[in-house]
Amino acid sequence: MSSTLVPLVVAVPLLAAAALGALGNFAPSRFDNLVAIAVAVAVTVFSVLLIFRSADQTIHYWFGGWKPRSGIAIGISFSVDPLVAGVAALIGVLATAALVVSWDYFGEQVPQHFHVLMLIFLGSMTGFALSSDLFNMFVFFELMSIAAFALTGYRIEQSSALQGAINFAVVNSIGAFMLLTGIALLYGRTGALNLAQIGQVLSRGRADGLVVVAFTLVVVGFLTKAGAVPFHFWLSDAYAVAPAPVCILFAGVMSDLGLHATGRTYWEGFSGVLGADAGSVRGVLVGLGVGTALLGGAMAFVQAGLKRMLAFVVISHVGIFLAAIGLLTARGLAGATVGIVADGLVKGALFCAVASLARRLGETDELSLHGRGTPIPITGAVLGVGAVGLAVVPPLAILSGDGWLRGLLVVASALTGGAVLRAAGRIFLGLGPKQDELLVEPQAGAEAELRRAPRAGALLWLPGVALLAAGLTLAFTPGLARRAVQHAKLSVDRPALARETLHGVRTPLPKPSFERSPAAYAYAGAAGLLAIGFAALGLYRRRVPVLVAAPMHRLKLLHDGVVGEYVTWLTVGTAVIGVLFAVLIAKRP
Amino acid sequence: MTLLPYLLAAWLFLVGLYGVVTSRHLVHLVICLSVMQSATYVLLLAIGYRSGKKAPIFTAGVPVKVGAVDPVVQALTLTDVVVSVTGVALLLALVVEIWKRAGTVDPDRLRRKEL
Numbered sequence: 001m002s003s004t005l006v007p008l009v010v011a012v013p014l015l016a017a018a019a020l021g022a023l024g025n026f027a028p029s030r031f032d033n034l035v036a037i038a039v040a041v042a043v044t045v046f047s048v049l050l051i052f053r054s055a056d057q058t059i060h061y062w063f064g065g066w067k068p069r070s071g072i073a074i075g076i077s078f079s080v081d082p083l084v085a086g087v088a089a090l091i092g093v094l095a096t097a098a099l100v101v102s103w104d105y106f107g108e109q110v111p112q113h114f115h116v117l118m119l120i121f122l123g124s125m126t127g128f129a130l131s132s133d134l135f136n137m138f139v140f141f142e143l144m145s146i147a148a149f150a151l152t153g154y155r156i157e158q159s160s161a162l163q164g165a166i167n168f169a170v171v172n173s174i175g176a177f178m179l180l181t182g183i184a185l186l187y188g189r190t191g192a193l194n195l196a197q198i199g200q201v202l203s204r205g206r207a208d209g210l211v212v213v214a215f216t217l218v219v220v221g222f223l224t225k226a227g228a229v230p231f232h233f234w235l236s237d238a239y240a241v242a243p244a245p246v247c248i249l250f251a252g253v254m255s256d257l258g259l260h261a262t263g264r265t266y267w268e269g270f271s272g273v274l275g276a277d278a279g280s281v282r283g284v285l286v287g288l289g290v291g292t293a294l295l296g297g298a299m300a301f302v303q304a305g306l307k308r309m310l311a312f313v314v315i316s317h318v319g320i321f322l323a324a325i326g327l328l329t330a331r332g333l334a335g336a337t338v339g340i341v342a343d344g345l346v347k348g349a350l351f352c353a354v355a356s357l358a359r360r361l362g363e364t365d366e367l368s369l370h371g372r373g374t375p376i377p378i379t380g381a382v383l384g385v386g387a388v389g390l391a392v393v394p395p396l397a398i399l400s401g402d403g404w405l406r407g408l409l410v411v412a413s414a415l416t417g418g419a420v421l422r423a424a425g426r427i428f429l430g431l432g433p434k435q436d437e438l439l440v441e442p443q444a445g446a447e448a449e450l451r452r453a454p455r456a457g458a459l460l461w462l463p464g465v466a467l468l469a470a471g472l473t474l475a476f477t478p479g480l481a482r483r484a485v486q487h488a489k490l491s492v493d494r495p496a497l498a499r500e501t502l503h504g505v506r507t508p509l510p511k512p513s514f515e516r517s518p519a520a521y522a523y524a525g526a527a528g529l530l531a532i533g534f535a536a537l538g539l540y541r542r543r544v545p546v547l548v549a550a551p552m553h554r555l556k557l558l559h560d561g562v563v564g565e566y567v568t569w570l571t572v573g574t575a576v577i578g579v580l581f582a583v584l585i586a587k588r589p
Numbered sequence: 590m591t592l593l594p595y596l597l598a599a600w601l602f603l604v605g606l607y608g609v610v611t612s613r614h615l616v617h618l619v620i621c622l623s624v625m626q627s628a629t630y631v632l633l634l635a636i637g638y639r640s641g642k643k644a645p646i647f648t649a650g651v652p653v654k655v656g657a658v659d660p661v662v663q664a665l666t667l668t669d670v671v672v673s674v675t676g677v678a679l680l681l682a683l684v685v686e687i688w689k690r691a692g693t694v695d696p697d698r699l700r701r702k703e704l
Contacts, residue, residue, distance in 0.1 A: 135665055142672045146679060153683050159690035162683050163699055169680050170609065173622055177602070180629045180669065187662070188636040561620070563696050564610045571606060 002469035005053070006061040006078050008571055009130065011045045013039050013123030013334045021116045030103075035254030036115040039100045039535060040122060044092030047126070050085035050350070056491070057506055060132075071502045073194035079132040079501065082487050083337045087129045087253070087260055090111060090341045094252040094348045095122045095461035097459050101355050102245040104457045114154065121147035122247065132501070134183045134218075135193045141179065141225065145172050149252065164241035171234040172224060174570060179221025180582070183226040185214040186269075195268040196501035203272025205288040216578040219262055220570075226258030228322055229292040230573040233566040236299070239311035241277055244355035244364075245485075247307065251314045252348035256340040256479055259318060263325040263333055264491075271328075271494045278328050280584035284577060285326025290408050292319025297467040298417030299559070301538065306354050306364040306423055310347065310533055313390060313416040315344055320394045320409050324401070331399040331514065334488035339397025346389040350420065352464030357427070359460055359536055359577050366423040368437065373429030380428030382464040387424055389468065390418025390515055391531035393475045398484070399516060410527045417527065418534025425539060432539030439550070440556055444567045485514040594635035615684040615694040619677055626673045630666050637662030649656035 016039045020032045051061065058081040062068075066075025080088075099118060106114070121144060127141035149172075153165030187193060189210055190201035202211060220231065227235035235255070239247055266274075266281070274281055296316025303309035321343075324336035356379040358364050361372055373380050394413040398406055425431040474480060489510045490496065496507040544552075558565075601624055608621030637659030645660035647653060688694050 036594050114609075135668075139668060139672070146672075146675055149676075149679055149683075153686075159699070160689055162687040162690065165685065166615065166680065166683050169676065169683070170618065170622060173604070173676055174609070174625065177625050177629055181602070181632060184629065184632045184662075184665075187665075193661075202674070250611055466591045551678070560700050562700050563610060567606070571610070 003059050003061045005050055006080055006130065007044050007045055009050070010078075010123050010127040011328075012042055012046075013119045017116050017119035017123065018475055019271055020119065021113070022207065025112075027468050032115040033099065034297070036119055037096060037103075038454060040092055040095040040099055043122060043126060044096055046146065047085050047089035047092050050080050051082045051089060054080050054085055056509065058500065059275050060501060062189055065076060066192075067504075068197075068502045071197075071200070073192065073197050073502060074138055074532065076131075076133045077194065078130040080130060081491065083334070083484060083491065085128055086337065086341050087257070088126045090344050091122065091125045091129065091249075093251050093418055093467070094249050094344065097348055097352060097467055098248040100257050100459055100463045101352055102243075104459045105245050105355050105359055107359075111154070116150075117147050117154075117244075118249075121151065124369070125249075125253065125257060129260060132264075134186065134195060134198065134265075134269075138176070138183055140178055141221075141261075142176055144254070144257075145169075145176065145225075145486040147236075148250065151246045152238045154246065155241075158241070161241040163561060164237040167234045167561065167566060168238035168564050169489070171341075171566050173232070174567060175221045175224025175231065176255070178217045178572060178574065182214045182217030182221060184212055185217070189214070194220055194501070195265065196498045199269045200274050200498045200502065202270065203275075203494070205273060207273050207277055207488070209582070211273055211577065212272075212581050212585055216574065216581055218265055220574045220577060222258045222261045222265070223288070223322075224258070224570065225255070225554055226262070226318050226322070227255050227292075227315050228258075228288050228318060229295050229315070230569040232292065232296070232318075233569060234310055235315055236311040237561055239314065240305060240308040244307070244351055244358055247310070247354070248348045248351040251310060251351055252344040253340075255314050255318050256321065256344060257323050259325055259336065259340065262322070262511060263336070266328070266493050267333070267494060268497055274585075277585045280581065281464070282326055282328050283584070284580050285328075286323045286405065288577075289319045289321075289323025289326050290405065290412075292316065292322060293409055293412035294319070294415075295555070297412040297419075298552065299555060300416050301419045301534070302438055302440055302556065303419070304366045304436070304441055305422075306357070306366060307351075308440070309419055309423065310354065311364075313350075314347060316412050316416045317347070317390075317394055320398070320412060323405065323409060324398055326338075327401055329400060330488040330492045332401070333491060334481065334484035334514075335397045335399035337488070338474070338484045339394055342397065342471045342475035343393045345426075345474065346386055346393055349382055349464045350386045350390070350473060351470035352461070353379045353386065356382075356460045356464065365441070366426050367436065367441075367531060369427045370432075370434045371427070373428035377428070377467065378459070378461045380424060382461070382468055383424040383428070384421065386468055387417050387420035387535075388528055388531065389417075389472055390420055391527040392524045393471065393529045396475050396516075396520050397481075398523070399481060399514070399520065406523055409524050410412060410530065414527045414530035414534055417531030418538065421531055421535035422538035425535060432489075434511045436538075438544050438552070472484045481516045482512050482514050486510060594631055595637070595695065598628045598632040601625065601631060611698065613695050615696065616681065617686065619680045619684060622680070623673060623677050626669070629669055632642070633662045633666045633669065 124143035300312035605625030611616035645657035
């Protein structure tokens, strides 16, 4: 049985982190970077193997062999199907790329504990993705968060980095408390922490106040990590100041893990008890998704600092995939999962390009880099092609949904692609003016203290090219969506999942029946063209109409870095979502 | 079964939240955060409490049939405490560093200036 591979994906990075931490400064220089890269490669290989080994049936790994007896799960389990293993593989690939980039990025200043933190981060992310036990998810959520806070504030010389880390830590901790409160309420009701068993017990009751409150708290906890509006304020502060190699992991996969968990919790835990109210849940989640997608796109378009711009790109794409998951269909879930992986690789590639810019030119600001990108053409190509990828990949991943919804999401992804394309044009081709009053000037970020490298090492640009190629290939592989839908049909079948997890009764995989329609390609093409249009508009428009400028100014003022205001938004958002669920669910006759 | 611990948990959560939102000092803010987290300890322990039952330690001489309060939530609370200590320690370290760099720990004065 291949199940011994499952715990290794989590245990190897955590053990390696402990060993490296114990070795401390005794190891020869560069040793910890080499070890970290080897571990990340190993995690990638294990995860890819798991994709194939779980292709026929989901692997359930029970720690210590504590399998459920007569339908009651006392033990803790990891569940792996190809969708989950694919996300784990994405984590491994991005960690490998980030660690390779970090080799050159920090130059001669060999960073202390950086690789230990990266390995803890890697292990906790894979653990979070594989867990099928809510409390285990919370523990990995917190472990991942704490490693991420430390990595964000890694450059402690800069107060902006520290501030970003504090905002990140405070908002995410409150999100985690909400998640834990939700988990505690669920445990009180069901006596279970295993998701399948929670779902099984809940489905026998009705959707009363406790279920609604617990669902709201759990979803808000995960969406805070994902960065959905209005829980997203910390994200742009943190990603703008974290070192670029760290951002490869943050942007590529950390945010999307929150979405993955939202989907998993709904389907495995709540789809039974809330089944009759799926329409209400769908309305709220899709609404949040569309709002997040458009706001993120608009804010990305008005940034001059590439890292903050990409942070808003992440927010926007989180919105797009949230809308896809929120459709509450197998196709939506499958499309979102494939999209998260392909899009994560593209976003990772873009942050590789940012790392290269920072290292060679010492800056990541679109306006002050105007026309200065010519010495590093490959980075320019990655940025340009990646920008088009940002526009094209999400619409390809939306496999169903109404025309108006897909249209709005196309506009959002075109805005994000257009913003990055405009920056690429300005930096590498010297297009457009050197001033633009619409754009927000960036503050000094993690790169300010970096010594500029005279030569481009291949380690700096090669990972970007590889990630971009991989991401675009995955997005355009038609068979992938078909297989994903096939597995997602099983993921959304809660009773079958519960039978399998708790009683070991296998359900055969449904026959593949889905083909991606030509409409998806049409939407993707439209998004690509629209992105080019937005980029041109950004570069060559004369002035900004008041109707756009005034609301954008208001929007910029909201993102002011004051943590108390961010927490207020979090509170208000939670209350609104909770009340919406309560009203919609209570109204049902 | 009494309502009191649940009310206490809600109170701690809300009063901590109020402190975080209105705080003018980052150390104060971090402490408010740990007050919020205390709400989760109280909630977890309240959920597992059974009146009249013993602590969940089964040794020779303690009859099993007396029963015990739920040990699972106690394990969860312990884990939660460990998590919280790590988080608070890290946050306070960040606050010390920000004091050294910026000379202030008032979130309002640390407002992003470039807008």
